[in-house]
Amino acid sequence: xxxxxxxxxxxxxxxxxxxxxxxxxxxxxxxxxxxxxxxxxxxxxxxxxxxxxxxxxxxxxxxxxxxxxxxxxxxxxxxxxxxxxxxxxxxxxxxxxxxxxxxxxxxxxxxxxxxxxxxxxxxxxxxxxxxxxxxxxxxxxxxxxxxxxxxxxxxxxxxxxxxxxxxxxxxxxxxxxxxxxxxxxxxxxxxxxxxxxxxxxxxxxxxxxxxxxxxxxxxxxxxxxxxxxxxxxxxxxxxxxxxxxxxxxxxxxxxxxxxxxxxxxxxxxxxxxxxxxxxxxxxxxxxxxxxxxxxxxxxxxxxxxxxxxxxxxxxxxxxxxxxxxxxxxxxxxxxxxxxxxxxxxxxxxxxxxxxxxxxxxxxxxxxxxxxxxxxxxxxxxxxxxxxxxxxxxxxxxxxxxxxxxxxxxxxxxxxxxxxxxxxxxxxxxxxxxxxxxxxxxxxxxxxxxxxxxxxxxxxxxxxxxxxxxxxxxxxxxxxxxxxxxxxxxxxxxxxxxxxxxxxxxxxxxxxxxxxxxxxxxxxxxxxxxxxxxxxxxxxxxxxxxxxxxxxxxxxxxxxxxxxxxxxxxxxxxxxxxxxxxxxxxxx
Amino acid sequence: xxxxxxxxxxxxxxxxxxxxxxxxxxxxxxxxxxxxxxxxxxxxxxxxxxxxxxxxxxxxxxxxxxxxxxxxxxxxxxxxxxxxxxxxxxxxxxxxxxxxxxxxxxxxxxxxxxxxxxxxxxxxxxxxxxxxxxxxxxxxxxxxxxxxxxxxxxxxxxxxxxxxxxxxxxxxxxxxxxxxxxxxxxxxxx
Numbered sequence: 001x002x003x004x005x006x007x008x009x010x011x012x013x014x015x016x017x018x019x020x021x022x023x024x025x026x027x028x029x030x031x032x033x034x035x036x037x038x039x040x041x042x043x044x045x046x047x048x049x050x051x052x053x054x055x056x057x058x059x060x061x062x063x064x065x066x067x068x069x070x071x072x073x074x075x076x077x078x079x080x081x082x083x084x085x086x087x088x089x090x091x092x093x094x095x096x097x098x099x100x101x102x103x104x105x106x107x108x109x110x111x112x113x114x115x116x117x118x119x120x121x122x123x124x125x126x127x128x129x130x131x132x133x134x135x136x137x138x139x140x141x142x143x144x145x146x147x148x149x150x151x152x153x154x155x156x157x158x159x160x161x162x163x164x165x166x167x168x169x170x171x172x173x174x175x176x177x178x179x180x181x182x183x184x185x186x187x188x189x190x191x192x193x194x195x196x197x198x199x200x201x202x203x204x205x206x207x208x209x210x211x212x213x214x215x216x217x218x219x220x221x222x223x224x225x226x227x228x229x230x231x232x233x234x235x236x237x238x239x240x241x242x243x244x245x246x247x248x249x250x251x252x253x254x255x256x257x258x259x260x261x262x263x264x265x266x267x268x269x270x271x272x273x274x275x276x277x278x279x280x281x282x283x284x285x286x287x288x289x290x291x292x293x294x295x296x297x298x299x300x301x302x303x304x305x306x307x308x309x310x311x312x313x314x315x316x317x318x319x320x321x322x323x324x325x326x327x328x329x330x331x332x333x334x335x336x337x338x339x340x341x342x343x344x345x346x347x348x349x350x351x352x353x354x355x356x357x358x359x360x361x362x363x364x365x366x367x368x369x370x371x372x373x374x375x376x377x378x379x380x381x382x383x384x385x386x387x388x389x390x391x392x393x394x395x396x397x398x399x400x401x402x403x404x405x406x407x408x409x410x411x412x413x414x415x416x417x418x419x420x421x422x423x424x425x426x427x428x429x430x431x432x433x434x435x436x437x438x439x440x441x442x443x444x445x446x447x448x449x450x451x452x453x454x455x456x457x458x459x460x461x462x463x464x465x466x467x468x469x470x471x472x473x474x475x476x477x478x479x480x481x482x483x484x485x486x487x488x489x490x491x492x493x494x495x496x497x498x499x500x501x502x503x504x505x506x507x508x509x510x511x512x513x514x515x516x517x518x519x520x521x522x523x524x525x526x527x528x529x530x531x532x533x534x535x536x537x538x539x540x541x542x543x544x545x546x547x548x549x550x551x552x553x554x555x556x557x558x559x560x561x562x563x564x565x566x567x568x569x570x571x572x573x574x575x576x577x578x579x580x581x582x583x584x585x586x587x
Numbered sequence: 588x589x590x591x592x593x594x595x596x597x598x599x600x601x602x603x604x605x606x607x608x609x610x611x612x613x614x615x616x617x618x619x620x621x622x623x624x625x626x627x628x629x630x631x632x633x634x635x636x637x638x639x640x641x642x643x644x645x646x647x648x649x650x651x652x653x654x655x656x657x658x659x660x661x662x663x664x665x666x667x668x669x670x671x672x673x674x675x676x677x678x679x680x681x682x683x684x685x686x687x688x689x690x691x692x693x694x695x696x697x698x699x700x701x702x703x704x705x706x707x708x709x710x711x712x713x714x715x716x717x718x719x720x721x722x723x724x725x726x727x728x729x730x731x732x733x734x735x736x737x738x739x740x741x742x743x744x745x746x747x748x749x750x751x752x753x754x755x756x757x758x759x760x761x762x763x764x765x766x767x768x769x770x771x772x773x774x775x776x777x
Contacts, residue, residue: 124627125627125630128627128630128631128634129634129638132682133681133682133683136626136627153682186623186685187682310680311676311679311680312673312676312677312679312680314676315669315672315673316673316676
C-alpha cells in the first residue's frame with residue numbers, strides 16, 4: 001500500500017526497505033531469536049546480499065573493512081544479548097577510527113524489556129559510549145525515520161558507528177514506512193571552514209621556512225576529492241608531507257614530497273621534520289599519543305595549524321595557533337583558492353634549504369635491516385610482497401602488532417581506501433574479517449591481510465565465511481611464534497622476562513587451511529619466498545600463507561615511551577636502557 | 588630492573604601528560620545544555636563526564652518545551668580552562684545536544700538553587716532557627732511542634748551559608764535541587 005511518501009509494511013520489511021533506499025548492497029550478520037523476522041524479510045528478496053559470518057565481532061569488522069575500502073557505510077545485523085555484546089569491540093574500533101557503520105541489533109519484545117528475558121541485554125546502555133549515537137526503537141511507525149537518521153549520522157560530520165536496537169515485536173508489527181527524503185535531520189555539521197582562519201594559514205604558508213604537512217584519516221574520510229586537493233596543494237607548495245597510520249594513501253607513497261609515516265614506528269625523517277619544523281599543518285589528524293611522543297617536547301618551535309571537522313579534536317592535547325573547524329575537502333578547496341589568489345607565494349629559498357636537511361635525514365635509511373639468506377626477515381617478506389603486488393589492484397588489511405608497523409613501513413600506498421588497519425583501538429583479530437568485507441566490496445581485487453599468527457588466530461573462524469562465499473582473501477601470516485610487539489616491549493622494558501608472549505601449541509596452518517577446504521602454503525626459506533607469494537596470488541581461492549620469519553626481530557625505528565621525536569631508536573645497538581623507569585608506565 | 592619510580596605530577600619523562608591538573612588554576616563554570624528530550628539523553632551527558640573523568644558539582648534537568656521536545660540541563664563543573672573548553676566541545680558532539688552555553692564566560696548570569704531544610708528543636712533553638720530563616724527569606728513549608736521544613740531559594744553560596752547556620756540548631760535533613768541558571772538580559776541583546 002503506497003500513498004506518496006509513506007507505505008504500510010512490517011518493521012522487518014522496513015529494515016530491508018530502508019537498507020535498499022540507502023543503497024546498501026551487502027549486509028554482514030548472524031541470525032538469532034530476536035532478529036528472525038528481519039532474516040525472514042531478507043530471505044524473501046534478492047537485492048541485498050547477506051554474508052553469514054562465524055562470530056558477530058567478525059560481522060562488525062567486515063562491515064568496517066567494507067566501509068573503508070568502498071567509501072560507503074558498512075552494515076552489520078546481529079541478534080540481541082550475546083549478538084550485541086559481541087559487536088562491542090567492532091563498534092569501539094569504528095568509533096576510534098571514525099568509520100561509518102550501521103549495526104542493527106535485535107532486542108527482546110518491548111513488553112519484556114527489563115525483565116531479564118532470555119538473550120536480553122541493555123544494548124543501548126552498553127553501546128552508548130562506543131557509538132556515535134544509538135537508538136532503541138519502540139514503535140514500528142518510528143523505525144524507518146530512525147534508520148534513515150542512523151545512516152545520516154554515521155556518514156555526516158566526523159563519521160562513526162551507530163546502532164539501532166529493534167525489539168522483536170516492533171519487527172512483527174506493521175506501520176508506516178517513510179522514505180529517506182521525508183525528514184531533514186537536525187544534525188548538520190559545519191563543513192566550510194572560517195575564511196579568516198584559512199587566510200591566516202595561507203599567510204603562514206607564505207612565510208614558512210620549514211613547513212610540514214601532517215595528514216591523517218580525516219583526509220581519507222572526507223572522500224577521494226579531498227585526497228586530490230591535498231595532492232594539488234602539496235605539489236604546488238613543494239612542502240614535505242608525512243601521514244599518520246590512518247592517513248596512508250591520501251598522498252601517494254611514490255610522490256617526491258612523501259617523507260613517510262610518522263609516529264612511534266614512523267620514519268626518522270618524518271619525525272625529525274615534525275620536531276624541527278616551523279609550521280605544522282595538521283590536516284585531519286588528531287595528535288594521537290602514538291604520534292606526539294612526549295608532549296612537552298613535541299615540535300617545540302613550530303606554529304601549528306589544525307584542520308578538523310570535530311571541534312573536540314582541536315586543542316584537545318596540543319594547543320594550536322590556527323584552528324580551522326570544517327571538512328578537509330571543503331577547507332582545502334578554499335585554502336587553495338585563497339593561496340592562488342594571493343599569488344602562490346612560498347619561501348622557496350628557505351624551503352629548499354629545509355629539503356636539504358630532510359634529505360640528510362633520509363640518508364640515514366632508517367628502514368635498513370640486516371637481511372639473511374637462512375631465515376626470512378619479516379621486513380624482507382614485506383619488501384618482496386610489495387615488489388610483487390604493487391602494480392596490481394591491491395587492498396591491504398592488517399592485524400595489530402609488529403607486522404602491522406612493518407606493513408605500514410614497507411608497503412607503499414598510492415591511493416586512499418586501499419589500507420585497512422585498526423589504528424586507534426589496536427584490535428587484534430581485526431584484519432581477517434576486515435579483508436572479507438573488503439573483498440565483498442571489490443570482488444575482483446587482490447585483497448591481502450598482513451597478519452601475525454597470534455592476531456590471526458583471534459578471528460580464525462572467519463575462514464569458514466571466506467570459503468562459503470568463495471572470497472579469495474590472502475592471509476599473509478608473518479609467523480614468529482611470538483606476540484612480537486609484546487615481546488619487544490618486554491625486551492626493552494621488562495628485563496627480557498617474556499611473560500606469556502610466545503605462541504605455544506600453534507596449529508599447522510597448512511592443515512588448518514585444508515581442514516576448511518582452503519589452500520595452505522608454508523614458506524621458511526628466503527629463496528622460495530617469491531615463488532610462494534606468486535603461488536598465493538595465483539590461487540583463485542582463500543590462501544593461508546604461513547611465512548616462518550625470524551623470531552626475535554624488533555620493529556624499528558622506534559620512539560621509546562617517554563621520549564621525544566628527536567630521540568628515536570634506529571636499531572638493535574641503541575636499545576639498551578632505552579626506556580627509563582618514568583617511561584615504563586606508558587603503553 | 589628497578590621498580591617503577593614515577594614522580595607524582597611529573598610530565599617531563601612521560602609521553603602522557605602526567606601533570607597534576609590541580610597544579611593549574613581550577614575554574615568553576617556553569618554550563619547550560621539544551622537537549623532533545625529523548626530517552627537516554629541524560630545518560631549520554633553523564634556518561635561523557637564519567638567516561639572522560641570530568642567533574643560534576645551539580646546537575647539539574649527538566650523539560651522546558653513540551654511541544655519542541657527540548658530539555659535544559661544545567662551543569663556546574665570544575666576544571667582548568669583547557670578542560671572546560673574540552674567539556675564544551677565534547678558536549679557539542681552528542682547528537683541530541685542542540686546548544687551548549689558556558690554561562691560563566693558568556694557574560695553575566697543569574698544562578699538559583701532551591702533547598703529544603705528539616706530542622707528539629709525546641710525552646711530557644713527553635714526560635715533562633717525561625718529568626719534566621721526570616722533573615723534569609725526562607726519560607727516555612729511544614730511545621731510540627733518539634734520541627735520546621737524551610738524552603739529557601741538563592742545562590743548556592745547563600746544556601747551553603749544557611750545550612751551552616753542551621754547545623755547547630757538541629758538540622759536533620761537537606762534536599763537541594765542543584766543550580767538552574769540563565770544569562771542576564773534579553774537573548775537579542777547579546
